[in-house]
Amino acid sequence: MSAEPACGEAGLDPRRIAEIIVTARGGNRRGSGYRITDTTVLTAAHVVADSVELRVRCDADRPGQWSTPAAVAWADAGSDLAVLTLTPPEQAPTSLEPVRFGRIADDRHAVIDVHAAGFPLWKRRQGPHGAFRELHQADGTVAALSNLRTGTLELTVTEAGADPDPDASPWAGMSGAAVWVGDRVVGVVAEHHRAEGPGRLAAVRLDHALRRIAEGPRAELARLLGILDPESLPLAGPRAVQDGPPGLRVVGVPVAHGIELFKNRTRERDELARHLSDPTIRMVTLTGRRGIGKSALAAKVMDLLDRGEWPGDARGPLPSGLVNLSTRTTGISLQRIYFDCARLLDPGRRAHLHTVWTTIPEPGDRLAELFAAIGGRLIVMLLDNLEDLLDDDGTIADDGLALFLRYLFLARDTPRLLVTSQVPVRLDPELRRFTAQVELSEGLSSTEAAALLRELDRDGSLGIADLSDDELLNAAVRVHGVPRALELLVGAVADEAALLPSLDDVLDDFTQRHDIVAALAQDRYQRLDAPARAVLAVLAALRTPVRQSVVDEIVGGLDPGIQTGPVLNSLVRMHLVGVDRTSRTLALHPMDADLAYAQFAEQGAFGRQEVERHIASWYARQAMPPEEWRTPDDLEPQRRRFDHLVRAGDHEDAARVLNEISDWLVWHGSVLTAVAMHSAVDGHIRDERVRLTHTAAYGHARLSAGPMEQAVELFMEAARIAERLEDLGAWQSALFGLGDAHRQLGRLDAAVEPFTRAAELARRIGDRDREAHTVLSLSLNHSYRGDGESALAGADRLDELARADGDLLTAARASNARTIALLALRRWREAADAGARTARAYRDADSQEAVAYALNAQGLGLLGLGEPASAAATLEEALGEASLMQNPRAEGVCLLDLAWAYWCEERFARCVDTAERARVALGGAGAAQEAAADALAEAARSLPENPSAAADALTRAAAALDGNPEVVVPDWLSDHAARLREA
Template identity: 30%
Template sequence: MTDRSGGLDPQRVAEVIISTAAKGGSRRCGSGYLLARDLVLTAAHVLDGAASIRVRLNADQDGQWTARAQPAWSDADLDIAVLRILEASVDPPGPVPPVARVRFGRIVRPPVECETMGFPRFKVRDDAARPGADGRPTQYRDCEHATGHATNWANRREGTLEIQVREPAPDPDRGRSPWEGMSGAPVFCGDTLVGVIGKHHPKDGPGALAAYRVDHWYQRLDADRLAELAALIGLPGKPGGLTQVTAPDHRGTDGTPRQLPATTSAFTGRERELAQLLDITDDPGGSSGTVVIWAIDGMAGIGKTTLAVHAGHRLAERFPDGQLFVDLHGYTRGMTPRDPADALAAVLQGYGVPPGRIPADLDARAALYRGRLAGTRTLIILDNARSEAQVRPLLPGDSGCLVLVTSRRRLGALDDASSLPLDALPMRDAVALFREVAGPGRTQADDPLLEEIVELCGGLPLALRIAAALIRIRPTWTLSRLARRLRDARPSLQRFSDGERDLTSMFDLSYQNLTHDQKSLFRCLSLSPGAEIDAYAAAALLDCDLTDTEDLLQDLVDHNLLAEPAAGRYRMHDLIRAHAHTLAQGDPADQRGAAVQRLLNYYGHTSVSADTRTFEYARHEQHGSAPAHAPALPSPHEAYTWLRAERATLEACLALATRQGWLEHVVTLTEGLAELLYADGPWSRARALHAAAAAAAEHLGDRGGQADALNNLGRVLHMTGEYVAAADAHARAADLFQQVSERAGQADALNELGRVLRSTGDYPAAADAHSRALALYLESNDLIGQAGSLGHRGRLRRLTGDTAGAVEDLSQALSRYEQLGHRLSQAKTLTVLGQVRRATGDEAGAADADGRALTIYQELSEQSRPPSGHSEWLDRAGALIGLGRMRMTVEDYAGALDAHARALDIYREMNSYDNEAWATNLYAAVFAAAGDTAHALATYRDALRLTREVQHRDDEAIALEGIGAMLLRSTEGTGQGAEYLNQALAAYRSLSMRPDVERVQARLDALTTTDPS
């Protein structure tokens, strides 16, 4: 054997195929894992009644090979067996490579992340390419890669691990488990094998498996049998040699939140308080079953957040399911305390919950949040809280979690919370902190001035850090000079004093030592409504050169007056920001107003420019002059990245503009947020913002801006199924664009109007809208617009039976997409063109179009280069959907399922929930076409859940219709099937989707005819 492996290796997963001695020679399957070139680990009961045993490696891959095997070691009580591979019945494609030794281990502290691979019954697939003697497809078992969590605290009497994984669809045969065939599959935690799948207890639920634990082998086997097994498979001779598994293998792509800010290397003191926070057991809540909550309180600048964050990093390994950090802005100047509902929404989105799935009600959000934390060991830091009411909805319900709350006031009404008040640092610790920040060689340990400086700073960590920074960055300064300055500054700015300690003198002293330009930027930064800022925005505020602004920002960082939490992103501490804001009030009001106007102008222009790069249509010309400096965002990916990074600031600027009645900024900033709101939601907020922007533009007499806002509003209304309102918005937008002679905008609005009208079944009006759009695009020589409107009109003509017109439009659209080099759009157009040509009897033309489309889809979906950004990932998924549809057309259902599944994986990875919703309907349709009613029904149910969560009413209707159709296929589902069809019919009617209404109504009428009762 070679060195130990890096974990579960798919090429070593084996299908164990058993032929029994029973009459007829029945066959069944299990799973296993290659431990050495000739040894396979499996479950003993898989071999019961075996007349012959075969193992298959690299199943259904190019390197597949099969070999006969026989038991080399087995124990029925442990349900473990080792097979020895004999000669291969189907030779490997080449020499079998060396097999790395497996690392065996045991779980010490659950739950831990795990993974397993095997061949369960629910993975049975039809192989259309290999028909049997009766002409029907043969079947094969595909491999299941199940991931989840394992615990050894359940099933203690049985001595098995409980594995929680994704639930499969129910087995059509209610007497059988969908997991049949998974027995023998290895369970890995990271790089360590901890068990072998042996059972599925149906009462535990469809997602619960039981695995026989490696550490129990030592308890159940006598010394001789254990020695035999150890010698055979490389098992450690004693249990102490097993690797201890205490946490999941976090590799940065599992979505687990890691939100703690960086801790400081100069953390000093607080040993007693830190020890209290660290002194928790493995089960924080213990026998009481309550959540452990520490409420850290103290005055401003006392070091509450620093302590909480430092403790959080020390505790992180003991809370492997995540660390959450939520700033509640309880005392952030210029910001209202954060609404707990908004905080919950942000946390849930961090867990991957889409905006459309987050309930509007606070209690419902809190319940969903607690559900996400249930059964986990998660650390939650709630920073800068103002009240108990702000904190309570963010408390988990699981005793395995730990909560640290920081606040300037004592939260006495927070039940079950332990209070940890912070006072000034003791002299020894304060001196140590000052010397650490000041840097090596800048102070002497016995200098008596150190204690005086600590007293002048009130022992407050923040003040000490600022004072020490003055010593660090000014080589000519001595402690004597610093102490004298502190004494002179002490009488000023008493508002931050509690009567004994004066913090603001430190801020003022630090400020007085800045240059003129540094002071100007310091004051200006307090005027920004956002929590963070970059150099471009700061340059707009200061009306300064970009390079000079970058230097000034770094100067403020050096003075500890500004933090740089990420490269190029700057943030002020709340107290420093408050002091800067006080100083800024001394500047002339017109000067401050001009700075804010420059900032909003910068964010408006840059966001609209970024938004335009992610959107296929033109935007209305912006108001105001372009900013002197703005980031280059040449690609849609870079534009999306900038918009998402700045979303919170853009919304803060929009809120400021709304409060102040600055309507031009309201219009522009809303326009800049349009694509983010469309893609990420929440759509209820998008609807309200676009409506407000339209009203603002109308008030200004800005008909072009009003048209843009209405067009954006219409797109959101179309997405949420409000077709009548969407059509009205697009029609009004088209009229307004026409009034201001913006032909491109008018064409875009008409194209959107056509799409909405098509959804309602008003095909003549939809075709007219696309024709009017096409005429405008032809005038402006806009090829992409022409191609889009021709493609939309061609599809409409197909639906109305005008096949000749459809062929003409689609062919022209194809020609333009070829000129533009838009490969995915070419393939989509060719797909529809093939369908139309087939309907006219032009089989040769249809075959040509299908073949060209298939070639493009395959090329796009199988590119070796990974997509570089958001839009390219969507194109890859779109190509896979198109490929799946082509495969389905030729009844290659296995290929269609594979393509759709890969597309769904991309949508899920991107958190593209609206795309996942409609694509799940398509996936279900493939199962239905293949005759796999059980999987089709289960997948349509998934689609129904998803479409309701993202509020796609048309896709919801499709899912309802699919469920009804699948229930009608079953022997007992006629009544339920009709019920679902009636729900689909009502949904289609509410959306005015006439063709769909007629189709479902005809099906229901047929049911009534065939069932007189």
């Protein structure tokens, strides 16, 4: 499938694809369209026929998503074309490039590539916030001579992936999508004829339609579309569209400096390349001791791929993207992997993945979307120093990374991993066949090591280059050819203050040491003067490549007298600090950073604590203001500041930083990050006000991530602290969270007290919004536990608040609470009337939040009155509203109640189909009524042949219902089961 072109190119622009949501006299429906100008959308006439209300949504499920009302400016049923006008909101892109229109030749044989994008029914999905239509790009062909009599295009496309509704085409909703040939629109999708199979669509041909439309309407259509000559559209042809961004793209800096000095390792390098180019291998692990050269070898392979070549005799397509990650610099996490892979994709896919991260909480679903977006692209990802995320036995300790690897091995098209680790990664036996391991157990060969020593003294100033081959070979052997040891040997000789000026003298001190790399590094640190040790302390604590100006600023804050420039030059010359010339950044070798950090004292001017605090202060100055936060990466300065404060032991200051960003992280898809950060400071905070904010925020994070029992404990603690501090607002919020946690655990009785106290506190502090929200939650909780009278009292209180403030939304919520209470009391006539009033009230308040539930309640009231036909009509309307809400639970509830209405009308075939749809929707929402829907479908399927089996299934359905007043009453099903047994 061709990639979406970048925004602004001629051709299909993903930002301009429109989803059209139609409220019509005959029921609600959806269609597709394309934004032609700032204020016009092209679609099919039948999509908007008999419409009462229209909304157009663009940038669907992207960060810039917007929707707005629209009106029909031009429509012609004969040609099935329509143009809508709208007023775009402020965030909508404007000054759009003109759309080009064209035609295909109809006087010669040809098979032409076409594509269209829209929102078909078969792409309906279940997300955490409801059902939604996923955008589908339909690529296919058109036979130029087909369908000339009807003036339509016959599109042959990949067959629909499912047929979810026997009463509707799986392509329903695709109508109105613009049909493209190259960079021109040649038609509009109009029909799917089931008899022609699931892979054929018919589309209006613009050139034929323009010839058949009368002169006046044709001129108006041409004006709206910006067509200068409607009688002579130019021929459309294919345009070059690359599969992904042009050229190889690289995310992240190389994980090792000095790869230009890399020495051979030809066998291991070629072996790595062969495994990486093998499509059956998912992960290649390069193992070996610290300092042996794993990172350098991996960086060399990545560098060769960046240059467009596979090392050795490896064959296969070159990667379209490379990602460099290291635990010592960028960090390795599920979030980092996700967003770095997204950065390799085109703007449309990247924006979609950002939306997925912020709206879909399930990590597995996020990874599925990521791998789908990557598609067939080959991405090679380097995970360096992975041992930092492993337990001693090699088991992956990081839950997010473990999940990523599980999906990596299960998915068909995924990135390929190149991993470096001192410890082999331990995997389940069934996964090992997807992996390969290359062990780097030996240092460089003597010849390679000697050559490296000469190159490290390229100008001969150290006297090393002048040594004989035998002398260099002897030195190489004595340090076992370990590349990092060779660099440090040369650095020791280069230090003018060194006490051991010759290479042999340096070697004599270390040949008996167990870990020569660690010993050499420790000796180097002991020989440094105070300024050099200070600069090294800052680089070791930073743990990431930075520009010199950053080092200047942090070191200057600690000791203004240190001139960092000369010190850094010296450290670079001694091979203690690496330089990336391209990014102009400096960094310690990861091994050196660990060793140096361990060498420095905890206290003192350049002790670990003081250095960490100054680095944290530097990150504080880099932080973006909250109004500019868009993605988790925008909070990177705060997160790094938090980490440095924790390492400094300043847990309370770290908690203050976290308290500022926790809610944003939770609400934008990074709840596991927030949980991990809260866990790092939990139990270390003495300041009660800081602890109060932390505990409440931690509770909300656990409310999203689980376990729910821990959320209960956290909210209880937050409530106790707030009460002790007499902070009424925080107390109210904690009690509301506690009630919500109990409710989600199904402890309806336990939720009553915290909700009640939270409502009282909101009233005491005069916060009407909080009080209304809490009273509504309390009233609904009373209804669900069967206490309709207490629920009505809550509705009365909401009525009082609505009258006092004149707030339409509060009035609608009051009516909502009353409706559900009446259902709980089985006062069916009152419930039916109240449901209708509630639906009107929400619409008057311009809110769709509970229209579906209100209409569903009205339908239940009518069922209770024995009016199934009226109930079915109302419940069908409720289902349409639930679909607009894209809420799977709402859809499932409406479908289950509608299925029962069909049963009562003895429309058993419709009952089966509707109950099956309810089972799918309720299962996707994790709702308890899933089993009831399944059993109801089985009961209806058994009739009329087997009434006894139907009665048994009805009895099981009744038992599976939990007494929720918003779904059918269990007694109704039990009574019908008894009648079937008596018949």
